[in-house]
Amino acid sequence: MDRHTFPARPILVVDDERAALDGFEITLVSSGYTNIVTLDDSRKVLPFLAKNNVELILLDLIMPHLSGSELLLEIRRICPDVPVLIITAVNDVDSVVECIRNGAQDYIIKPVDKDHLRNRVRKALEVRELEQENALLRESLLDEALLHPEAFAEIVTQDPKMCAIFKYCEAVAPSTRPILITGETGTGKELIARSIHDLSGRKGEFVAVNIAAFDDPMFADTLFGHVRGAFTGAESARPGLVEKAAGGTLFLDEIGDLPLPSQVKLLRLLQEQEYFPVGSDSLKKANVRIVASTLKNIGDLRRKGQFREDLYYRLITHQVHIPPLRERPNDIPRLLDHFLDQDARELRRKRPSYHPELVNLLRSYAFPGNVRELRAMVGDALMNHTSRMLSSETFKRYIFQEGEPETRGAEGRSANPLDNLDFSADNMPRLKVATQKVAQILISQAMRISCGNQTVAARILGISQQALSAKLKKVSLCESDSEDDLDAPAR
The missing domain is CATH 3.40.50.300 (P-loop containing nucleotide triphosphate hydrolases)
Incomplete structure (x- = not known):
């Protein structure tokens, strides 16, 4: 997409031949470039640039008073960021090479083909736009x-x-x-x-x-x-x-x-x-x-x-x-508060409070529908709300009906990491040892995800809170026994 469709600054065309200027202007205007300024006297260029910013300059090489080569040096000095296209009727390789070395972006040979002119101008403006965007990005990063x-x-x-x-x-x-x-x-x-x-x-x-x-x-x-x-x-x-x-x-x-x-x-x-x-x-x-x-x-x-x-x-x-929302869990409490405020205003109801357990529960869920899904969950929970504190039950029913937290991918497909286990006869662990180890890992992960909340962790694991509490005690005893074994003197 090209800047010429709504130019903030003009394209300047400089040529001592009036017929050539008219031809350039007609071609550019018919291509959608509506802000064109033409000058037929090279002596007017520098005073014009001193008072006006331009987007692009098309500069004839052979002109009386000041040649295109002489003007180019001054243009690069006073407005170095503006692209310059050299136009020449003489296929003078040495002059063109010198102009490119002095800062011209490109050149066009007369007689000018209309499509060639359009393409050169468009390319020059695209390069300029990219340079401006890069400058903005650098400023933004700083x-x-x-x-x-x-x-x-x-x-x-x-x-x-x-x-x-x-x-x-x-x-x-x-x-x-x-x-x-x-x-x-x-x-x-x-x-x-x-x-x-x-x-x-x-x-x-x-x-x-x-x-x-x-x-x-x-x-x-x-x-x-x-x-x-x-x-x-x-x-x-x-x-x-x-x-x-x-x-x-x-x-x-x-x-x-x-x-x-x-x-x-x-x-x-x-x-x-x-x-x-x-x-x-x-x-x-x-x-x-x-x-x-x-x-x-x-x-x-x-x-x-x-x-x-x-x-x-x-x-x-x-x-x-x-x-996705699951990669920015710290946004969940802010979104929850925002949606509760929004829905409470729309329903003309007092905004309910909620237990911190709710945030931990939501953080444990993968949210395949992302923010839109959370928005729907909050709206449904508020419609079913009857007490002073917002109940977590509506959220829990939805989450555990949709699937186990953190076991579904972006499109709801099963992403069970246990499916990827692969053993050979040489490294196959004993079933009892493997079962205990996997149980310890799952419990540890569930407690981490739930921020230590046993009720939420138990729901993640699909067991009762009492069963989780018993397993946590057993894991703690096993770890304690292991430490005692390490401290015991060698026999």
Whole structure:
């Protein structure tokens, strides 16, 4: 996606031939670059740059008064970050090499081919944009505090990984390039996308669409719209979401499910910022920033031939991966409090308190549905709440109905580590010894996960609290006997 769709600063074209300037301007404007300044006198360039910031300079090499070579040296001195493209009618290799050595980014030979000009300009602006983004990222890494914490107000977290994601979003939000957000279901991918839009400064709308169920015709019609008579029932023209999101952000959720034919159309939108409405032979220019999300691994889809390589590399320019809730357990009590406050206000009820055991119980659960699942659990528990203190029973029934805590993966599949045990005849342990050892390990892990709460640990293990208490005493006695054996004198 290219900055020229909504330039904040002009592209400056310098050439002593008025006809050449008109040709450059017409080509650039027809390509979507609307902020063009032309100068036909090389002596006006430096005074103009002293008062104005520019995005890119196209500079003719052979001009009266001041040559392009002379101007280039002064331009690099006063605005070293602005890319300069040299234009020359003379295929003078020595002059071009000298200009490149003095800081020109590229050169174009006259007569200028229109497509060649567009590609050179687009490449130069993309390089400049990447340099600016890298500078912002470096500044962001050095600055510990968020510049705009209000943009993330709806995301409840204190996790360091999430805070690092916020800083990265601040750095890449002004970019026009696509952003790919990955993460499991319920982690808050759309909230991150909205935050990026708010930080971007774009004046248009944030438009979200889930494309998981789209076939190719529906995708094209939804995004690009159609003209009258495009198909049976198309009695009038209808704009698509690209037009609705003009000047803003288009959020494409579940992009990993996009059919291959639709991927070609999306690629053109990303590369050229243009598209065909359904039933039309006329191209339309687009001014929209694409943010996409997926819970699938599109790298794997690419390797299997189910996702286009060129689209893949376009989308991964900027990537944000949201960690699952089970990897940030310290967020659970904050989210619990937040959802209780929110639901109590909506129901016009007094916010209940809860026993610390509840937090330990929730921390022991894998949350395959992540924050969305916790939100539903809290809402259900509050609806069933009747006493002063919030009961843990609703949570316990849900958790132990869904499956043993910490034994399910992101998609609820069994992830029992005991399935991976493998022994040979040489290292096969005695059954009694192995059983005792595994029991000790499981008890120790359950007590660690439950922060020492025997009631929660017993539920994790699937036994009664009394049985766990007896086993803990037995383990303690065994350890004590082992220490006595070590202290006993050798015979």
